[in-house]
Amino acid sequence: MIEKTTTATYVNVKNRNNGFTGYTLTNGERRLFNIGETKKIDIEELKALSQVEGGEYLLRNYLMIEDVAALDFLNINPEPEYFYTEKEITELLENGSLDQLEDCLNFAPQGVIDLVKSIAIKIELPDMRKRKLIFEKTGFSVDNAIKVNQILEVDNSVTEKEETVTKRKAAPIATKAAAPVRKYKVVTKTE
Numbered sequence: 270m271i272e273k274t275t276t277a278t279y280v281n282v283k284n285r286n287n288g289f290t291g292y293t294l295t296n297g298e299r300r301l302f303n304i305g306e307t308k309k310i311d312i313e314e315l316k317a318l319s320q321v322e323g324g325e326y327l328l329r330n331y332l333m334i335e336d337v338a339a340l341d342f343l344n345i346n347p348e349p350e351y352f353y354t355e356k357e358i359t360e361l362l363e364n365g366s367l368d369q370l371e372d373c374l375n376f377a378p379q380g381v382i383d384l385v386k387s388i389a390i391k392i393e394l395p396d397m398r399k400r401k402l403i404f405e406k407t408g409f410s411v412d413n414a415i416k417v418n419q420i421l422e423v424d425n426s427v428t429e430k431e432e433t434v435t436k437r438k439a440a441p442i443a444t445k446a447a448a449p450v451r452k453y454k455v456v457t458k459t460e
Contacts, residue, residue: 279309281335285380330379350377374406
């Protein structure tokens with residue numbers, strides 16, 4: 270939804286990159302998005318961004334403009350996959366067809382493809398055909414990433430167990446072989 274004020278028109282822009290995304294405009298204005306952060310940005314700022322080197326690439330691949338009218342104004346005509354969120358990608362991976370996933374990997378912006386990879390790891394994608402397709406299209410092995418996560422989880426659980434200190438619940442039984450209790454003689458120093 271385009272939000273109009275007296276001097277500016279604001280639209281929601283979301284960072285769907287797996288890391289921070291930022292840009293600097295020719296007037297020196299800087300903007301930094303945290304992972305998954307959505308900000309209201311003036312449409313004129315987005316127009317200026319689209320005209321700097323790499324700006325249009327950011328808008329098409331890593332920043333999602335959540336307004337179709339704003340996309341038209343910026344002359345960006347995205348494929349349907351541009352609008353995929355974590356929810357749609359999870360649905361695609363769990364219940365979508367292999368052809369739907371292939372279309373997503375062929376036509377989606379880089380930010381969506383990065384989300385496909387991270388969600389496939391998170392849900393430990395059970396469909397081996399989809400894992401293979403992701404590898405063929407992106408060179409990213411979901412199998413290897415899941416194995417690494419499993420190894421890291423095992424290492425963390427071993428470390429946690431080592432940190433646990435076992436405490437006695439009762440006094441030990443006294444035996445004849447037990448070490449004798451030593452009595453110390455207190456010596457005072459006199460001057």
